Amino acid sequence: MAFSLISISSLGCGKKPLADLNGYGVNITTATVTGVSPTAGLMAGNTEITITGSGFVEGAEVTVGGSSCAPVVFISSTEIKCTTSSHGAGTGEVVVTNPGASPSAAGSFTFRPDATVSSVSPSSGAVTGGTVVTITGTALSPDAVITIGGQPCTGVSVNASQTELTCTTTGGGSGSADLAVQNPGAPVTTVSDGFTFKPAPTIASISASSGGTIGGHSIVIDGTNFDSASVLLGASSCSVTAQSATQITCTTPVHAPGTVDLKVTNSDGQFAARTGVDGYTFKTFAIIGNSGNLKAAASSILDTGALATSTAADLGGAAGAVAIHPTQAIAYIAYPGSIVHLSMNPSNGALSSALTNVAGPLSPSSLVIHPSGSFAYASHSNGASVTSVIKRYSIAASGQLTFESNTNAQTGNLSLTSLAIDPSGKFAYAVYNGSSKIEAYSINSGNGALSFIATYNTGSNPRGLAIDASGKYVYVANFGSAFVSGFTIDATTGALNAHGATYDLPGGATSSTGIATSGSYVFTSNGTDKISAFVMNADDGTLDAGTGYNLAGGSNPVSVAVDPSGQYLYVLSMDSNEVIAYGIGGGGALTPIGGGYTADISAPVGMAFTSY
Structure with a gap:
């Protein structure tokens, strides 16, 4: 080649x-x-x-x-x-x-540059994971691998400038843990003890498992691992007033009666709960004024409707009327010449002296609180020799009453037996024994002063007065007539329009002494040891023929009251010194609940409930 x-x-x-x-x-x-x-x-x-x-x-x-x-x-x-x-x-x-x-x-x-970390937020979270962590720094790659305590932090997302990265923890052991960031092919950037896994809270005990619907009850929750925790009773907040890692003190809210779950939730979302019967029970408190033993009895309503064992507070005289402030734990009892203020224990409703008594009606028969809680009205009825008056009081933020003025009855020297205020607080109505009249008044929203509207005819000797929850209708129990009178309220003027017919008492009753409404039902106590239940037509307020019941024990029922839930009716039996409870069923049907309640009861004349 x-x-x-x-x-x-x-x-x-x-x-x-x-x-x-x-x-x-x-x-x-x-x-x-x-x-x-x-x-x-x-x-x-x-x-x-x-x-x-x-x-x-x-x-x-x-x-x-x-x-x-x-x-x-x-x-x-x-x-x-x-x-x-x-x-x-x-x-x-x-x-x-x-x-x-x-x-x-x-x-x-x-x-690719090495990642840097300048901050981690939040710096702690649940041991079970699920905490979204934001890492700020530089060169934070969307392909970076993040671990906390050796466990992956998933769902990595990075902003356009690669200075902020978010991921979600998957859990870890309780305590401090290193946080590591590693860009692809780059060394690991480690923040020692950069994140703390916190254990879930536990509940060991609760200082009290029940209290009033009025709220204001301070309860203590003992447990472990509390951390900036909040407390819920049902769906309502229990306001935290003190907290450590092992104890929380909170104040209960106003709440409807019933048992609710108690839930403690830490700032990281971990929680502990007591559910069902192990939770917290809100109870309606009832105050009963007695004219026989000069006492006011305080009780609570059990979930059966029965009244629990009561406590009693001494009064300076025979109670004539009872009322409870709509937003404060204060009961007012009117006895001859005075109105006493009683503080209600938010845990059990027990009564104790509070504030200063004020001069009241010489012969009190009715005491009502304005829906705003700003005014109170009491009846003064000395019969034929002295003109009946409505005494008006202002109510301070503390609940203290201050007398403001008298409003003379238009019917003259007759006994004012019952007062009522419509739910809007715009109008007041009064009936007088010995007359056949109901008076209507407008209420000044600024100072509570009453202005006379008109007088309307009722049956003979009206004793009881009730307004339905919608504020559309007024019903009058007539002691001297065997029927109930009904009226429709003019929502603008407060004037009354009498229904076209009166409503005869069923079951042979010849007179009625008290009246109360609940939803679409109207109930009366009758002087012949009977009670009546009527169904109300919501469209026009007319009543059906009604159903009569013999009183389940007791004698001389003087008034009736329905609890705020509308589930239970209570009949005050003066001569037998008891309160008789009934469950309210469909169509207003009444079913007795146990025997009559007699503890600390003597000639009861009035009953009031805590609202919510």
């Missing part, structure tokens, strides 16, 4: 690239790059990359972003490897140059 010796200098070496010598019998190959793996690595270098393509030869040189990638390891004409050197952050070209050939650039590689 013959060889030819070519003179490089004669070919103009130094004036042409060697690749241009192909036409002179010298075979110079230019590499072609088709792929780079991985496509990213550390700014510090030392990342081995694999370059695929064609035309690679031994002795090829590689640069990445202008920096040497060496040593170059020749694998085959389609694959070479090299190790990056240090480089600033950013993306650069991958260039392969075979000996004597032109450079070939057909790939890219990104030098």
